[in-house]
Amino acid sequence: MAHLLGITSTTKTFRVAIVGVGLVGAELVKQLQALQPSPFRIVSLSSSKSLLYHPDGLSPSEDWKTELASSGRRPDLHFLLRELAALVKPGQEAVLVDNTSANEVAALYPSFLRLGVHVVTPNKKAFSAGLELYEQILGASLESGARFLNEATVGAGLPVISTLKDLVATGDKVRSLSVSVFLSPADSGGWEGWLSVCADADAERGAQVTKIEGVFSGTMSYIFNEFSTGKEGGPNFSSVVSVAREKGYTEPHPADDLNGADVARKLTILSRLIPSLRSALPDGYQFVSTKSLIPPALEGIESGDEFIRRLPEFDAQFDQLRADAIKEGKVLRYAGVVDVQNGVIKADLEKYPATHPFATALGGSDNIIMFHTERYGARPLVVQGAGAGAAVTAMGVMSDLLKLV
Ligand SMILES: NC(=O)C1=CN([C@@H]2O[C@H](COP(=O)(O)OP(=O)(O)OC[C@H]3O[C@@H](n4cnc5c(N)ncnc54)[C@H](OP(=O)(O)O)[C@@H]3O)[C@@H](O)[C@H]2O)C=CC1
């Protein structure tokens, strides 16, 4: 396979530090070990408690988790920053792979990039928070030439970010827009915002990305594919949420999926790839109009286990939503939209007719993302498949690593 990828003995080597070895990180180690011959050398593995480091490569054994747990070294991002920067030299590059969902790691991307260290990550935090950090990342990358790649932040391994970048780069230009944002207090515990975007009369002429819509959350997809089939009865809401967590689809805290923030983050990430929308959400995903499914009494519970334990108290509310949809011959799906023409960026629980593709075409943790553009005018370009889970997410990270080679 390496031969098919064009990896030869003269290919540069890439020193890779993997921060975060949970579900996705551990699977990435496995996928990296399977690539032979490989231009990658894993020089560091770290969790929130410990760190392994060797500048020549660790060659982790089958038992690397025990080695890591007993390393006796605390994780230290500033140590990694210094060490990785020192490894960048002719014929040799260095990469930080962030498989955490930590803000503190995301905040350091500009520092790594500025020192010539590439950043590859499925962590959505840096690209969906305030615009300042995002612009520092763009600036640092431009300054040093080091790249940041984040395909797995939207749709896990599905080619969503690369597809949108290609559409934009090849001239499916987006209309120039003026944007205003109004916020009103939340009625469901999450942010409720209105993003009003007015098309500029002097808009650039040419091909257009007019709308991106879809089911962007593997967790929400799994939950509603199982919970709302259009037929009477079915499992309790809380039980399908627990299974989604056991299958590794949820964020470390499942409330980050159920409050819609994960979808809002993905919509923010995509919006920023459309040049005219880049500054539409100056302070990030909180400004996306988002429907939270968290019962107010469960807001702010810090422990994911406690949250899951209490969720059954609210099953009757979700039963009612399901029954209301059935009365209309519909199913429930949690969808997102970036509607460039009408100026709407929104994540919401919607009812769809039982014949709609969101009702008929999705199973498991499937995401479906439809790109409406001028070129794909009559029928959208559609990307569909599993949008969460360790194997497909690590594949998205791995494909970004291979893009560096
Ligand atoms: N799971 C999925 O389907 C998908 C996940 N993602 C994203 O991938 C990332 C990882 O997800 P997942 O593997 O499921 O999450 P896990 O909770 O399984 O793993 C997170 C890992 O990060 C480690 N960690 C947390 N903080 C730090 C820190 N400061 N320094 C070093 N390590 C740290 C944790 O360490 P410890 O074990 O010690 O707690 C843990 O090993 C997240 O950003 C998620 O949003 C994206 C697409 C799909």
Ligand SMILES: N[C@@H](CC=O)C(=O)O
């Ligand atoms: N929790 C997320 C994981 C991928 O981004 C999801 O369910 O989609």
Ligand code: NA
């Ligand atoms: Na993706």
